[in-house]
Amino acid sequence: MSTHQKALWLFGGVVALLAVASIIGAVLKARAGxxxxxxxxxxxxxxxxxxxxxxxxxxVAFVLGQTTTLVMFAFASFFALREFITLTPTRPGDHxxxxxxxxxxxxxxxxxxxxGRYGIFAIFIPVYAFLxxxxxxxxxxxxQDFLERCAKIQWGVMITVYCISHAPxxxxxxxxxxxxxxALLLFYLLLIVQLSDVLQYVFGxxxxxxxxxxxxxxxxxxxxxxxxxxxxTAIGGAMWWITPFTWQQSLLMSFVIVVMGFLGGLTLxxxxxxxxxKDWGVMIEGHGGMLDRMDSVSFAAxxxxxxxxxxxx
Amino acid sequence: xxxxxALLVGIVKLLxxxxxxxxxCQPEPRQRIYFANHSSHVDTLALWSAxxxxxxxxxxxxxxxxxxxxxxxxxxATKALRAVLxxxxxxxxxxxxxEPLIAVLERGESLIIFPEGTRGKDVLPGPFKSGLFHLAKQxxxxxxxxxxxxxxxxxxxxxxxxxxxxxxxxxxxxxxxxGAGETKxxxxxxxxxxxxxxxxxxxxx
Numbered sequence: 001m002s003t004h005q006k007a008l009w010l011f012g013g014v015v016a017l018l019a020v021a022s023i024i025g026a027v028l029k030a031r032a033g034x035x036x037x038x039x040x041x042x043x044x045x046x047x048x049x050x051x052x053x054x055x056x057x058x059x060v061a062f063v064l065g066q067t068t069t070l071v072m073f074a075f076a077s078f079f080a081l082r083e084f085i086t087l088t089p090t091r092p093g094d095h096x097x098x099x100x101x102x103x104x105x106x107x108x109x110x111x112x113x114x115x116g117r118y119g120i121f122a123i124f125i126p127v128y129a130f131l132x133x134x135x136x137x138x139x140x141x142x143x144q145d146f147l148e149r150c151a152k153i154q155w156g157v158m159i160t161v162y163c164i165s166h167a168p169x170x171x172x173x174x175x176x177x178x179x180x181x182x183a184l185l186l187f188y189l190l191l192i193v194q195l196s197d198v199l200q201y202v203f204g205x206x207x208x209x210x211x212x213x214x215x216x217x218x219x220x221x222x223x224x225x226x227x228x229x230x231x232x233t234a235i236g237g238a239m240w241w242i243t244p245f246t247w248q249q250s251l252l253m254s255f256v257i258v259v260m261g262f263l264g265g266l267t268l269x270x271x272x273x274x275x276x277x278k279d280w281g282v283m284i285e286g287h288g289g290m291l292d293r294m295d296s297v298s299f300a301a302x303x304x305x306x307x308x309x310x311x312x313x
Numbered sequence: 314x315x316x317x318x319a320l321l322v323g324i325v326k327l328l329x330x331x332x333x334x335x336x337x338c339q340p341e342p343r344q345r346i347y348f349a350n351h352s353s354h355v356d357t358l359a360l361w362s363a364x365x366x367x368x369x370x371x372x373x374x375x376x377x378x379x380x381x382x383x384x385x386x387x388x389x390a391t392k393a394l395r396a397v398l399x400x401x402x403x404x405x406x407x408x409x410x411x412e413p414l415i416a417v418l419e420r421g422e423s424l425i426i427f428p429e430g431t432r433g434k435d436v437l438p439g440p441f442k443s444g445l446f447h448l449a450k451q452x453x454x455x456x457x458x459x460x461x462x463x464x465x466x467x468x469x470x471x472x473x474x475x476x477x478x479x480x481x482x483x484x485x486x487x488x489x490x491x492g493a494g495e496t497k498x499x500x501x502x503x504x505x506x507x508x509x510x511x512x513x514x515x516x517x518x
Contacts, residue, residue, distance in 0.1 A: 083480060
């Protein structure tokens with residue numbers, strides 16, 4: 001089967017899955033009796049509607065090619081960083097590093113992927129940006145909370161730009177015997193991360209009894225994590241035919257993606273709460289903000305990228 | 314809406330979101346005077362962009378001629394925003410500076426004004442100038458809507474030329490009226506308190 005045919009099957013599968021979810025949502029809506037279950041169903045349906053939109057955007061980017069995909073992820077980084085900075089108390093003295101982050105770091109980071117410059121892509125933010133951001137912050141001559149302010153901007157850039165950019169960076173990899181199929185690998189990563197989130201949510205709602213980390217992320221349950229995580233891993237193993245992996249390798253890779261995605265959701269939930277918020281934003285109806293949807297991706301993408309690059313190129 | 318206006322709204326939403334929250338009233342096509350706190354040059358654009366498209370056409374921001382009166386800014390203000398420019402400097406001492414605002418209200422259209430008159434550097438607004446009171450007295454049929462713009466002082470503090478992206482919510486509060494026999498100072502203090510109440514923050518004494 002060619003890459004093209006595989007992509008068609010994948011898109012068909014995702015669309016069919018969403019159609020089933022929409023039908024289930026409509027049935028649940030008709031049945032929901034009391035106000036609290038109506039709220040849950042309404043939120044579920046809002047999520048499904050938002051998924052239609054996100055899948056449509058992704059399919060369009062996929063069909064139009066690498067440049068469009070990069071632009072799409074650059075915008076995802078932009079909105080995620082905008083949410084991060086909105087919740088982070090900044091002072092007028094942070095203006096220069098923020099200009100640099102939004103208007104220079106984001107475009108350059110994604111342009112480096114576009115030009116295929118892995119060497120500089122990998123260190124541009126952790127080395128150059130991390131030293132220059134605090135350096136230009138000193139020009140404002142405001143030393144109050146200087147370390148905290150710099151650290152917050154650096155963390156925001158790290159998560160929203162550096163980490164998220166590793167997802168489309170999969171397009172850079174030269175994997176022998178897998179030429180011109182890298183877009184499928186990107187699809188694979190996003191599919192497993194998001195399926196894991198969705199299945200953890202579903203298992204949690206159906207069987208969730210034991211809260212996992214009530215202070216950090218009240219909705220996460222042990223039953224949700226185990227049931228959702230294992231199913232997502234199994235589905236990942238079964239998707240080996242779109243990857244350069246054998247089914248055993250694919251199973252392991254999916255497991256790593258699921259674990260990292262879970263840790264990302266947990267960690268960024270702690271960050272969010274330390275900033276005094278419940279959701280990162282309001283952009284995506286039912287889900288919250290861009291970062292509520294990308295938190296797991298930001299942790300899974302760099303590790304998946306590195307493991308694939310280390311073992312398969 | 315004009316293409317330049319649509320483009321402008323797109324850019325404003327990309328940079329600062331300008332998400333509307335109709336807390337105390339609904340967006341309705343009645344004659345209104347929206348009055349808001351003023352902390353940055355993006356305020357005018359954000360409030361106007363937060364309105365539904367059908368209301369933007371007949372809602373005119375009031376902008377200072379000394380800032381918005383030249384070059385590209387003048388083009389944006391007069392062509393895209395259809396703003397009303399006023400003289401803060403009052404070069405002609407005999408002219409009523411509210412004249413262009415009165416002209417808009419006489420046509421039955423709406424205004425966006427910043428009663429502080431200038432940008433503050435605090436999260437909460439400073440004292441209001443009297444223009445709002447005079448307009449309210451002269452046009453009692455126009456509804457007065459307090460508005461609180463959140464976060465914009467962080468997007469574009471005084472001295473900044475380009476805004477940094479930050480999510481701003483625009484909260485529209487419940488209608489205010491001048492009470493029978495209410496003095497100018499009492500009304501202005503009350504109107505200001507309504508804006509402060511929308512911020513959800515306590516006033517620091």
